[in-house]
Amino acid sequence: MKVDVLIIGAGGAGLYAALSAAKETKGLNVAVMSKIYPTRSHTGAAQGGINAALANVDPSDNESAHTFDTIKGSDYLADQKAVKYMCYEAPRIVREMEHMGVPFSRINNGKIAQRPFGGASKDRTCYSADKMGHVMLHTLYEQCLKNEVNFLNEWFFLNIAHDGERVQGVSAINIATGETQFIKAKSVILATGGHSRMYWGYTSNALGCTGDGTAAALRAGVPLKDMEFLQFHPTGLRKSAILVTEAARGEGGHLKNNLGERFMSKYAPSKMELGPRDLVSRSIMQEIREGRGFKDEEGREFVHLDLTHLGAKKIKERLPQIRELAIDFEGIDPIETPIPIKPTAHYAMGGIDTNLKCETNIEGLYAAGESQCVSVHGSNRLGGNSLLDIVVFGHVAGLEAVRYAEGVDFAKGGEEILQKDKKMIEELMNRESKETLGDLRDELGEIMFRHFGVFKNEKEMKEGYAKLKNLIERANKNLGVEDKSKVFNLDLQSTLEFFNLLELADVLAYTSLERKESRGSFYRDDYETRDDENFLYHSMVTKNSDGSFNYEKGKVDISMYEPAERVY
Numbered sequence: 139m140k141v142d143v144l145i146i147g148a149g150g151a152g153l154y155a156a157l158s159a160a161k162e163t164k165g166l167n168v169a170v171m172s173k174i175y176p177t178r179s180h181t182g183a184a185q186g187g188i189n190a191a192l193a194n195v196d197p198s199d200n201e202s203a204h205t206f207d208t209i210k211g212s213d214y215l216a217d218q219k220a221v222k223y224m225c226y227e228a229p230r231i232v233r234e235m236e237h238m239g240v241p242f243s244r245i246n247n248g249k250i251a252q253r254p255f256g257g258a259s260k261d262r263t264c265y266s267a268d269k270m271g272h273v274m275l276h277t278l279y280e281q282c283l284k285n286e287v288n289f290l291n292e293w294f295f296l297n298i299a300h301d302g303e304r305v306q307g308v309s310a311i312n313i314a315t316g317e318t319q320f321i322k323a324k325s326v327i328l329a330t331g332g333h334s335r336m337y338w339g340y341t342s343n344a345l346g347c348t349g350d351g352t353a354a355a356l357r358a359g360v361p362l363k364d365m366e367f368l369q370f371h372p373t374g375l376r377k378s379a380i381l382v383t384e385a386a387r388g389e390g391g392h393l394k395n396n397l398g399e400r401f402m403s404k405y406a407p408s409k410m411e412l413g414p415r416d417l418v419s420r421s422i423m424q425e426i427r428e429g430r431g432f433k434d435e436e437g438r439e440f441v442h443l444d445l446t447h448l449g450a451k452k453i454k455e456r457l458p459q460i461r462e463l464a465i466d467f468e469g470i471d472p473i474e475t476p477i478p479i480k481p482t483a484h485y486a487m488g489g490i491d492t493n494l495k496c497e498t499n500i501e502g503l504y505a506a507g508e509s510q511c512v513s514v515h516g517s518n519r520l521g522g523n524s525l526l527d528i529v530v531f532g533h534v535a536g537l538e539a540v541r542y543a544e545g546v547d548f549a550k551g552g553e554e555i556l557q558k559d560k561k562m563i564e565e566l567m568n569r570e571s572k573e574t575l576g577d578l579r580d581e582l583g584e585i586m587f588r589h590f591g592v593f594k595n596e597k598e599m600k601e602g603y604a605k606l607k608n609l610i611e612r613a614n615k616n617l618g619v620e621d622k623s624k625v626f627n628l629d630l631q632s633t634l635e636f637f638n639l640l641e642l643a644d645v646l647a648y649t650s651l652e653r654k655e656s657r658g659s660f661y662r663d664d665y666e667t668r669d670d671e672n673f674l675y676h677s678m679v680t681k682n683s684d685g686s687f688n689y690e691k692g693k694v695d696i697s698m699y700e701p702a703e704r705v706y
């Protein structure tokens with residue numbers, strides 16, 4: 139099979155890239171590959187909204203304030219020119235989506251409604267009730283169909299083929315037939331989403347957020363950037379870790395401990411519940427640690443997110459999905475009862491290293507979306523900035539990839555990759571399973587949450603890393619695929635996803651131990667402050683053929699704002 143521009147991933151990033159590529163090209167073939175049906179991508183789970191300084195609600199808002207809030211929120215690890223680019227593109231791209239038909243909520247004068255969000259100095263988050271991602275994803279998918287983008291739905295991407303300089307194509311499994319194929323491509327965009335599923339059981343992410351593209355990039359020799367930075371969202375449901383959007387606090391929800399206190403007054407006196415996510419997550423865990431949390435019969439610890447004072451009308455109108463989730467998964471109605479919540483692993487700031495044009499170190503290979511690290515979020519992402527990031531850089535990646543493809547022929551070769559992948563799959567299929575995937579996955583989640591959670595330190599992380607290494611070794615020896623069939627073999631797919639998670643957890647653990655400071659989402663008890671003198675750099679990791687890592691320090695662009703202390 140041959141495709142001019144091949145996009146892996148049909149979330150917001152992949153679909154926007156495809157749409158921009160298809161509109162730009164004068165006849166090249168643009169195709170999107172997705173392991174699940176496009177509209178089931180995790181983007182569809184995004185609830186709260188997308189940031190753009192439209193100034194519809196607060197006339198004093200502007201792009202410059204958005205840029206500063208994002209840089210401050212990132213704890214000064216974001217690349218400032220990249221942030222500026224994103225924030226100045228935001229109003230244009232949000233209006234473009236409005237014109238495509240994205241049904242935003244409105245204020246009385248008919249303009250797009252905007253709500254306050256964590257870490258933002260103005261009411262800047264555009265929304266569609268609490269279903270922003272869902273409506274964006276569906277609109278983008280329809281637009282792609284209208285613009286003749288081709289879809290390879292339910293194909294599982296495996297690896298990138300390149301000749302040391304240029305991309306040649308990819309290998310992938312057609313899930314419906316089980317056949318492994320090589321697909322030649324002039325340019326490839328990786329838009330495969332995040333990898334928070336390594337916190338199995340403690341994450342807000344969909345089952346498919348397993349970092350397949352990020353792991354493949356690492357195997358292909360592309361550096362991964364800032365992998366130690368993984369964000370915990372303050373409010374996941376107690377039992378399932380399913381997300382309760384920040385909009386619940388944006389609309390006026392209160393966080394309370396077992397004394398009924400709004401404890402955020404101690405940690406973020408001016409922003410209160412709307413402090414940035416890293417700070418609010420730590421505050422909740424601190425309350426629990428000091429005995430002011432709640433505990434249920436199963437030993438789960440949590441605090442309360444109280445919406446009861448908002449009234450039924452506002453909750454039903456602005457937060458209908460949150461109410462449904464609380465009823466279905468906690469058995470409580472937030473109109474009458476506070477929601478039991480605890481922090482949940484939510485978002486990967488780190489990922490595939492690219493420049494502002496979304497280019498990687500391999501010619502013709504691009505990355506966009508949560509799998510990419512450009513970097514606009516630094517060590518802590520602000521709510522509402524990811525939906526923005528994925529469309530802004532999805533658009534850039536689409537244009538760059540199509541322009542590149544227009545000027546070149548297909549690279550020669552690449553098919554060899556197929557033999558390697560077929561052999562790898564055959565080995566997995568023939569290996570006798572001595573342990574089950576379910577058990578190993580739970581174990582991975584436990585290790586990550588206990589040892590690389592909201593609070594970290596050297597001793598805990600070293601213990602955790604030893605456990606992780608042992609788990610990787612056991613998986614390599616003891617984990618095979620029990621379902622031997624070809625058609626829709628989800629056992630095989632889940633096993634491959636698990637190996638990708640292990641590969642990325644290894645990088646996260648490694649880079650976490652190297653960073654001896656606290657910055658943004660990355661907090662260590664043993665090094666409690668930010669150390670700009672020694673650690674104001676991007677961690678860059680590549681993998682050697684013996685499995686060891688190369689670690690380099692990438693420069694951070696601080697050309698606009700000098701790093702300052704973060705106070706909220």
Ligand SMILES: Cc1cc2nc3c(=O)[nH]c(=O)nc-3n(C[C@H](O)[C@H](O)[C@H](O)COP(=O)(O)OP(=O)(O)OC[C@H]3O[C@@H](n4cnc5c(N)ncnc54)[C@H](O)[C@@H]3O)c2cc1C
Binds near residue numbers: 146187270295343381
């Ligand atoms: C519950 C939740 C709520 C959120 N709410 C907000 C919010 O309100 N505002 C905000 O700004 N951000 C929010 N975020 C973050 C934001 O939604 C995500 O970061 C963003 O949607 C990621 O988009 P993406 O296109 O990069 O990846 P995804 O939407 O995750 O899509 C990844 C795509 O890659 C494909 N794929 C992956 N691996 C393979 C493979 N091996 N082979 C083939 N295809 C593959 C998948 O099929 C999928 O189509 C939220 C996240 C979560 C989890």
